[in-house]
Amino acid sequence: MRDDELDLVGVDQRAHTGALPQDRQIDLALDEAYRRALSHREGAVADYIPILGAADREAFGLCIADVRGGLHEVGDTRTRFSIQSISKAFVYALVCEGIGHHEVRELVGVDNTGLPFNSVMAIELADGHPRNPMVNAGAIATTALMPGATAERTWELIVEGLSRFAGRQLEIDDEVYRSESETNDRNRAIARLLHSYGRMRSDPDETVDVYTRQCSLLVDARDLAVMGATLADGGVNPLTGDQVVSPEVSRDTLAVLAAAGLYERSGEWLYEIGLPGKSGVAGGLVTVAPGKGGLGAWAPPLDAAGNSVRGQVATAHLSRTLGLNIFASTPADRQDPR
């Protein structure tokens, strides 16, 4: 999306890049971001997973969790929806924690494919290498690398790990799981194709089943903000104090999100918003401001790549007004005698 589409024309960028501003300023910025994004009615709700087509087009929630444990919320922040692709980011972090980032880099890659999230072509073009852990092929290959001797144990470890990121026990939405399981021929084909190239460490059908379950975990915008804040805080959940992953794994995960978190629109997102983020087809969006906090957004209508329209508009506003863009700097004070 461009500046005009993101409603950023004439919005000043806050020069401050050190820490989040005072609570009151965050609340004001959040209200304004919400108000602006609310007027955006474009986008379509995903319905290739049949049950997702029933989502409320008007649902919209925004939450910021700061690394000191503060929460700022507006709108539908406590309504649950399936995490979908956002699970890829957190399972990736768990796998890096489990087997080390060098191995994950070798086996799955860290690049953007520049192609849609369910692309089969991308696999063929790379001779069977998934390349991008934030699209379905790479995420399925990543889930296959999770510790756990059986699929059931792997699933338990995923639920436990993602629950620690959220700071509460997450549960699966059985209806979403069933709806996707009945229609996910494409993901099963992707897993089989990877397997034919020797790129799957676990049984392809069982792995797709675990992957489908991880995508069906229920979260709300507040959970996403806390999960993001955990990656913003060196892997420590700011609400529970739990060290979920190491600071190095948090750093590496955020680098992958910056490169590939919004599918083939990741470059545009980074250019406009300047933060690592990850979207999902149920309309969730998590954004991370390293050292500052996490932002969770939920609004089901999506752009053509599968990213929440309102989520992007609101996040763009917050990135500018709260001074979050990781690339923004101001010239050094030349009077400073250092």
Ligand code: GLN
């Ligand atoms: N479960 C979804 C799928 O595999 C996740 C995709 C997404 O959120 N982009 O198709």
